[in-house]
Each structure stands twice: as C-alpha cells, then as structure tokens.
C-alpha cells in the first residue's frame with residue numbers, strides 16, 4: 001500500500017482488533033487510533049468529556065457520534081496520520097461515523113477495511129475472561145494471568161476486569177455490534193474496500209495474514 005496508509009479494522013468486541021492493530025502499527029510505524037483507549041484515557045484523567053463518556057461506556061452503550069467524531073477528526077489531522085498513515089481500531093462503529101470518515105478523508109476515503117471475523121461464542125469467552133492493566137492497558141486473561149498476584153508484568157500496576165466486561169455490558173455491546181456496527185461490513189463491501197479474515201486462529205498467523213493484505217492493497 002502506498003503512503004499514507006488508511007486502514008480500518010472492524011470486528012466484534014473481543015475479536016482481537018486491539019492486539020492486531022498494535023502489532024500492525026508497530027511494524028509499519030503507523031498511528032494506532034483506538035477510540036476506546038482514547039475514551040478510557042479521558043475517563044481516567046477525569047476530563048469533562050471523559051465524565052460524559054463514562055456512563056455510556058459502563059453500560060456498554062455507544063458514546064454519541066458528535067462526541068467521538070470531533071476527537072477522531074482532530075487526531076486524523078495530525079502530521080503522522082497525514083504523512084505515514086493510521087489504523088483505526090473501534091471506529092467507525094455506526095453508519096453516520098463511516099459517512100463522516102469518508103468526508104474527512106475525501107476524495108479517497110479509507111484504502112482498506114479488514115473485518116476480523118470471530119464467532120460469538122469465542123468472543124464471549126474472551127471478553128468474560130479478559131483482564132487489563134490499569135497502567136499500560138496490557139491485556140491478560142484468567143487463563144494467562146500476570147506472573148505475580150494480578151500485578152502487570154510490564155509496569156507493576158494492578159490488573160483488573162474492565163467495567164464493561166461484565167455479563168450485562170458484554171451482551172449489550174454485542175447486541176449493539178450486531179444491530180448498528182455489522183451493517184458497515186456490507187457498506188464497505190459494496191465500495192470494494194472490505195476483506196474478511198478469520199480472527200480466531202493463532203495470533204501470529206493472523207498477524208501475518210493482515211500484513212500480507214496490507215502489502216497487497218492499493
């Protein structure tokens with residue numbers, strides 16, 4: 001793919017978007033823009049915008065489009081995104097966000113949308129067993145905990161369950177994905193931008209497949 005890279009990773013919560021986007025971004029020097037991480041950062045710092053977003057996030061609801069759009073537009077206007085490029089993780093999640101993204105990136109729009117497809121029973125297990133570091137955000141699971149007493153191996157902060165990884169919030173988030181976000185798959189397919197890959201295989205094998213896709217894309 002020619003610079004600037006303009007990639008969107010789409011998929012259910014727990015499909016592995018975050019880890020795959022981090023790896024891809026690190027290997028190509030791209031900006032990894034995770035709207036969930038940006039929002040969690042704002043909640044942690046306690047900004048006005050974070051306080052507004054927190055209620056929606058804890059319930060598993062989407063934060064209103066106008067709130068999220070301003071943040072993404074500002075971030076995409078930074079020199080690293082304009083010159084080298086980006087991979088978007090968790091955005092767009094609604095048709096209104098996808099349309100706005102097209103307008104921001106007019107006339108070309110995004111170059112590649114990767115749909116990381118993982119069966120619902122697999123993501124349900126991943127989300128309910130997931131634990132995250134409160135310091136650096138590193139992901140663990142109850143099957144692969146940190147080496148010492150739920151303390152992060154990398155930064156020694158506490159490792160906890162996300163407030164929106166409770167059974168109620170998980171089922172709400174997956175229902176919203178099916179209803180509001182999954183129509184984007186057909187939308188990007190029609191534009192000839194979408195490639196679907198199975199995301200439930202070995203992490204490194206999936207990462208290699210993604211790297212090849214990006215290499216081959218226009």
Ligand code: AMP
Nearest residue numbers: 035036056057061062063068090091093
């Ligand atoms: P994630 O870590 O991507 O699962 O995002 C966590 C939460 O942040 C979501 O459940 C939403 O409440 C909120 N969020 C993240 N990205 C978006 C978005 N593009 N639009 C609306 N809300 C979002």
